[in-house]
Structure formats: structure tokens, C-alpha cells
């Protein structure tokens with residue numbers, strides 16, 4: 001069953017057509033890569049999916065919700081990890097994740113269990129009571145991943161998950177995203193990194209000029225194949 005469906009989405013800023021006929025579906029079990037160069041319309045699409053901006057035209061279905069008319073409902077059901085987001089410096093991971101649980105109106109016991117489980121799974125359990133100012137960028141990114149996954153969402157939207165992470169943390173995050181999608185969830189990853197898309201995604205939509213211009217199942221494509229397709233479609 002489709003968990004994310006976008007049909008003929010359009011959004012302009014003045015004369016700039018940021019999104020121009022964007023259509024795609026994401027199913028359970030998929031790690032879908034939204035691969036495109038700077039300015040292709042990826043961020044504008046993600047902001048439409050999370051209800052931060054209202055598109056000019058088109059329809060969006062996110063886990064049966066419409067972010068255009070019910071953004072709060074959409075945001076409480078999906079997991080969202082924006083690009084370059086960092087946790088508040090004046091809180092510890094535990095305090096921040098408790099706050100996120102409150103905002104999502106989750107049961108306190110579920111939140112407490114979730115914090116311990118995700119900290120252990122992502123390997124920051126020894127840092128739960130340390131202020132974020134004293135954590136490395138990689139540790140902060142793990143906390144941001146934990147906030148996106150705290151309520152075990154069936155769909156997670158992630159913008160550039162591996163930016164500024166060292167190779168070891170990149171590998172850990174890649175493995176984690178792969179296993180989460182494989183457990184009958186859907187993970188949507190926006191990136192301009194072809195190697196990342198070829199490495200972790202099950203299917204890739206290549207984005208240019210505000211729409212998907214090609215789609216590839218990654219199972220039998222190498223990053224060279226994907227690069228060739230990318231260069232065929234992107235100026």
C-alpha cells in the first residue's frame with residue numbers, strides 16, 4: 001500500500017517555478033531516494049509534504065493525511081529530519097526527546113522506553129544526560145535521528161542525512177536506515193549525493209526542473225549507471 005503519494009504538484013515563487021508537475025509514490029519497505037542537483041525543487045517538495053508551504057496545485061497524501069489542510073496531523077504521524085538540523089544546545093538528549101514526545105502528545109512511558117531504546121540502537125546511551133553543546137556533530141545527528149523515529153513512524157522524511165558526518169557514523173546511519181525501511185516502513189531520503197542514493201536506496205527518482213525526470217530501481221544499478229542516468233537528465 002502506498003504511504004506517500006504526490007500528484008502533479010506545482011509551486012512557484014514569483015516567476016520561479018520551483019516545483020513543476022512533481023508526481024511520485026512511495027510504498028512500504030522502500031528506501032526511496034529523491035536525487036537532484038541544487039535548485040531542483042527538492043526542499044520545496046519536502047516543505048509541501050510537511051505542510052510548511054501550501055502548493056499552488058496538485059495533491060499530496062501522506063499516510064492518509066493531507067498536509068495542505070491538516071499539517072499538524074501529518075506532522076505528528078510522520079518522522080521528519082530536516083537538513084542540517086541540530087538539537088537545542090541548552091538541553092540534554094533525554095530532555096530534548098521528552099520535549100519531542102510532549103509535542104507529539106505521546107504517552108510518557110512510551111517516550112521513556114523509546115528514548116532508552118533509540119539511544120541504545122544508535123549508540124548514544126552514555127550521552128543521554130550530557131548537554132548537546134558537549135556532543136560531537138555525529139552524536140547530535142544521532143539525537144536528531146532519534147527524534148524523527150521516536151514514535152516508530154511508518155514513514156520518515158529525511159533531507160541529506162549524511163552531510164558532515166565522518167565515515168564511521170555515515171556507515172552506521174546507512175545501515176540503520178536500510179534496516180528500518182526493510183521492516184515494512186517507508187523512508188524518503190532527499191540527497192544530491194549519487195553514491196549515497198546508489199548505496200542505500202531501493203528506488204531512486206531523479207529530480208530536475210521541479211519534477212521527476214527518471215526513476216530507477218537500484219537493485220541492479222551501480223553508482224556509475226545512476227550517474228549516467230543522472231547526467232542524461234540533468235543539465
Ligand code: ATP
Nearest residue numbers: 013016018036037038039040041042043044045192
Ligand atoms: P538544494 O539542494 O540547493 O537545497 P533544492 O532541490 O532543494 O535545492 P529548492 O530549494 O526547492 O531546491 O529550490 C527550487 C527553486 O526555487 C530554486 O530556483 C530556488 O532558488 C527557488 N526558491 C526556493 N525557495 C524560494 C523562496 N522562498 N523564494 C524564492 N525562490 C525560492
